[in-house]
Amino acid sequence: MARTDERFREAYNAMLDYCETLATGDQLPAEHGLAGHLNVSRTVVRSVLERLGGAGLLHWQGRNKTLLRRPEAGDRLPVQSDPISADELERHFLDWVLRFDVPPGTPLNVTEMARKFGVAPHSLQEFLASLSRFGLVRRRPRGGWELVGFTRDYAIELSDFRMVLELNAVSHLAALPTDHPIWPQLAALEAEHHALAAEIDTRYHDFSLLDERFHAAIGSVVRNRFVTEFQKVITLVFHYHYQWDKKDERERNLAAIDEHLRVITALTDRNESAAVAAARDHLRTSKQTLLSSLRNHALV
Amino acid sequence: MARTDERFREAYNAMLDYCETLATGDQLPAEHGLAGHLNVSRTVVRSVLERLGGAGLLHWQGRNKTLLRRPEAGDRLPVQSDPISADELERHFLDWVLRFDVPPGTPLNVTEMARKFGVAPHSLQEFLASLSRFGLVRRRPRGGWELVGFTRDYAIELSDFRMVLELNAVSHLAALPTDHPIWPQLAALEAEHHALAAEIDTRYHDFSLLDERFHAAIGSVVRNRFVTEFQKVITLVFHYHYQWDKKDERERNLAAIDEHLRVITALTDRNESAAVAAARDHLRTSKQTLLSSLRNHALV
DNA sequence: CAATTGTTTTTAATAATTGTATGCAACCTG
DNA sequence: CAGGTTGCATACAATTATTAAAAACAATTG
Numbered sequence: 001m002a003r004t005d006e007r008f009r010e011a012y013n014a015m016l017d018y019c020e021t022l023a024t025g026d027q028l029p030a031e032h033g034l035a036g037h038l039n040v041s042r043t044v045v046r047s048v049l050e051r052l053g054g055a056g057l058l059h060w061q062g063r064n065k066t067l068l069r070r071p072e073a074g075d076r077l078p079v080q081s082d083p084i085s086a087d088e089l090e091r092h093f094l095d096w097v098l099r100f101d102v103p104p105g106t107p108l109n110v111t112e113m114a115r116k117f118g119v120a121p122h123s124l125q126e127f128l129a130s131l132s133r134f135g136l137v138r139r140r141p142r143g144g145w146e147l148v149g150f151t152r153d154y155a156i157e158l159s160d161f162r163m164v165l166e167l168n169a170v171s172h173l174a175a176l177p178t179d180h181p182i183w184p185q186l187a188a189l190e191a192e193h194h195a196l197a198a199e200i201d202t203r204y205h206d207f208s209l210l211d212e213r214f215h216a217a218i219g220s221v222v223r224n225r226f227v228t229e230f231q232k233v234i235t236l237v238f239h240y241h242y243q244w245d246k247k248d249e250r251e252r253n254l255a256a257i258d259e260h261l262r263v264i265t266a267l268t269d270r271n272e273s274a275a276v277a278a279a280r281d282h283l284r285t286s287k288q289t290l291l292s293s294l295r296n297h298a299l300v
Numbered sequence: 301m302a303r304t305d306e307r308f309r310e311a312y313n314a315m316l317d318y319c320e321t322l323a324t325g326d327q328l329p330a331e332h333g334l335a336g337h338l339n340v341s342r343t344v345v346r347s348v349l350e351r352l353g354g355a356g357l358l359h360w361q362g363r364n365k366t367l368l369r370r371p372e373a374g375d376r377l378p379v380q381s382d383p384i385s386a387d388e389l390e391r392h393f394l395d396w397v398l399r400f401d402v403p404p405g406t407p408l409n410v411t412e413m414a415r416k417f418g419v420a421p422h423s424l425q426e427f428l429a430s431l432s433r434f435g436l437v438r439r440r441p442r443g444g445w446e447l448v449g450f451t452r453d454y455a456i457e458l459s460d461f462r463m464v465l466e467l468n469a470v471s472h473l474a475a476l477p478t479d480h481p482i483w484p485q486l487a488a489l490e491a492e493h494h495a496l497a498a499e500i501d502t503r504y505h506d507f508s509l510l511d512e513r514f515h516a517a518i519g520s521v522v523r524n525r526f527v528t529e530f531q532k533v534i535t536l537v538f539h540y541h542y543q544w545d546k547k548d549e550r551e552r553n554l555a556a557i558d559e560h561l562r563v564i565t566a567l568t569d570r571n572e573s574a575a576v577a578a579a580r581d582h583l584r585t586s587k588q589t590l591l592s593s594l595r596n597h598a599l600v
Numbered sequence: 601c602a603a604t605t606g607t608t609t610t611t612a613a614t615a616a617t618t619g620t621a622t623g624c625a626a627c628c629t630g
Numbered sequence: 631c632a633g634g635t636t637g638c639a640t641a642c643a644a645t646t647a648t649t650a651a652a653a654a655c656a657a658t659t660g
C-alpha cells in the first residue's frame with residue numbers, strides 16, 4: 001500500500017456509527033451528503049459504501065442504498081493511533097539533543113530517529129529541513145543530516161541574538177499603558193521572586209522554571225511571528241543548560257533573582273533606560289552561565 | 301532507477317582518465333586505493349571495474365586487474381549537469397512569488413513547481429519545509445502547501461523585525477574602531493549617495509540597488525547566523541516592493557538618500573544616539589513605503 | 601433542471617527499489 | 631603469519647512507482 005488508508009478506516013467506522021442511528025431497511029442519504037457528514041471526499045464515501053456492501057451490511061445499486069442489517073462490534077475496522085504533531089516532534093527532538101548532550105557533528109539517522117520518535121521518516125525529514133534554518137542541523141555533503149549542535153560559537157550567537165530580541169521587548173514593555181495586562185503579571189512575578197529568595201536555601205532549584213516564566217512574560221509583549229519562532233528555541237536551550245551547571249547553583253540563582261528584581265523595579269518605575277541596562281546586565285550573566293555550562297559539560 | 305548514478309558515471313570517467321596514464325597490460329591498484337583516488341566508496345569502484353570489464357577494457361578476476369586496451373573517447377559515459385543549489389532555489393522561489401505577485405492563500409503544487417524550477421519534487425518539499433519557519437508558507441490541513449504570502453500583518457511584522465535587527469547593527473557599528481574596513485566602505489557609499497542625488501532626475505531608479513548595498517553594509521558588521529538568515533529574506537522583500545511603487549518614485553528616493561546620508565554622517569561622527577534615531581526614521585519611512593506599495597498593488 | 605451519481609484527472613503520501621557507503625570476516629601473498 | 635586485499639552482508643538515503651484521496655467534469659435520474 002502506497003499511503004495509509006487511515007482516513008478511509010476512520011470514515012468507515014464513523015459510517016457504522018451513523019448506521020446505528022438507522023433501522024434495517026432504511027435508505028442512506030446521497031453520497032455528497034454523507035461526504036459532508038463524515039468530512040471526507042466522495043471518493044472515500046464510495047469506498048466505504050462498497051466495503052459496506054461487501055460486508056453484507058448494505059445493498060447498493062445506483063441511488064438505492066438500503067441498510068440490510070445493523071452494524072455489530074465485529075464490523076469495525078482497526079485503526080492505529082495518529083502520530084504526534086509537529087510541535088511535539090520539535091520538543092521531543094530538542095529534548096533529546098539537549099538532555100543526552102548529543103555532540104556536535106553527530107550524523108542523524110533519519111530512519112532510526114523516525115522510529116524512535118514514532119513519526120514517518122518523511123515527517124522527520126521535513127522537520128530537519130525546517131530546523132536547518134536555525135542552523136541546528138545541516139545536510140551533509142553527500143546525503144544525510146548532521147547535528148551542528150551547541151558549539152561555543154552557536155551559543156555566543158544565540159545569546160547575542162537573544163539579547164537583541166529581549167532588550168527590544170523590555171523597551172516596548174516600559175512604554176505600555178497602565179491598564180495593560182502585563183503589569184499585574186509583573187507584580188505577581190515580583191512577589192514570587194521575593195518568596196523564592198526568602199526560601200532560597202531549600203528551593204533554589206525552583207528558579208529555572210521561574211526564570212523561564214519571567215522571560216516568557218517579557219517576550220509576550222512583542223507580537224511578532226519571527227520573534228516568537230526564535231523564542232521557542234532560545235527558551236529550551238537556556239532552560240536545559242541552566243540545569244546542567246550545578247556548580248554554585250544556589251548563589252547563581254540568588255544573584256539572578258536580584259537581577260530580575262532590578263529589571264522589574266525599573267519597569268514598574270517606567271524607567272526605560274534603567275530597565276534596559278538591568279536586562280542587559282542579566283543577559284550578560286546568563287550568557288556567561290551558558291558558556292561555562294558548555295565548558296564544564298564538555299569535560300564530562 | 302531509484303536514484304541517479306551520476307556519482308558512478310563521474311567515477312567511471314575519472315577512472316578512464318586514470319587508465320590513460322597507464323599502458324596496455326598494466327595492473328590497476330587495489331580497490332581501496334582506487335576508491336581513495338576517485339574519492340568514492342569501494343562499492344562504486346567495484347561497479348566501475350565491472351563495467352570496464354564489460355566494455356572489454358579490463359580483465360578482472362580477484363586481485364588481477366589487467367588493462368586490456370587504452371580507453372577511447374567513445375568509452376566515456378555521458379553525465380548530466382547537476383541541479384541548482386538550495387540558495388538558487390530560494391532566490392528563484394522568492395523571485396517568482398514577488399515578481400508575479402502570487403496572492404496569499406495560493407495552493408502550491410509541488411510537482412508542477414518542481415518542474416518549473418528544474419529540481420526534484422523532494423528538494424522542493426524540503427525547501428518549503430524550511431521556508432515554513434519564516435511563515436511564508438504553511439502546510440494545509442490535509443496535505444499540500446499553501447502560500448501565506450505578504451499580507452499586511454506579515455509586512456508589518458517583518459518591518460518591525462527588520463527595525464530591531466538594523467538598529468542593533470547601527471549601534472554596533474558606531475562603536476567599531478577606526479581601522480575597521482566598514483569606515484572606508486561607508487565613505488564610498490556616502491560619495492555614491494551624493495553622486496546619485498546630483499543626478500536624481502535621470503538616475504532615480506538606480507536608488508533601489510544603492511539602498512540594498514547601504515543596508516547590506518550596515519548589516520555586515522553583525523556576524524550572527526540568525527541575523528544573516530533573516531536578512532536574506534528581508535532584503536529580497538524590500539527590494540522588490542521598492543520597485544513596485546512607482547508613485548512619486550523620484551521624490552521618495554531623494555528623501556531616502558537624505559535619510560541615508562543622515563545615518564552615515566551620524567555614524568562617521570561616532571554619534572550613536574543620533575545614528576540610531578536617523579536609522580529609526582528611515583526604517584519607519586521604509587515601512588510606510590512597503591505598506592503603501594502593498595495597498596496600491598492590491599488594486600491592480 | 602436540480603440533485604445525484606459515474607468517471608476521469610490530479611495531487612500528495614508512502615512503499616519499494618536502487619545506488620552508495622561501510623563494517624567484518626575470509627583470503628591471499630610476501 | 632601479519633598486513634593488506636577482497637568478498638560478502640548490511641544499512642541508509644534518494645528517487646521512482648504506486649496508491650489513497652480530492653476535485654473536476656460529465657452523465658443520468660426523478
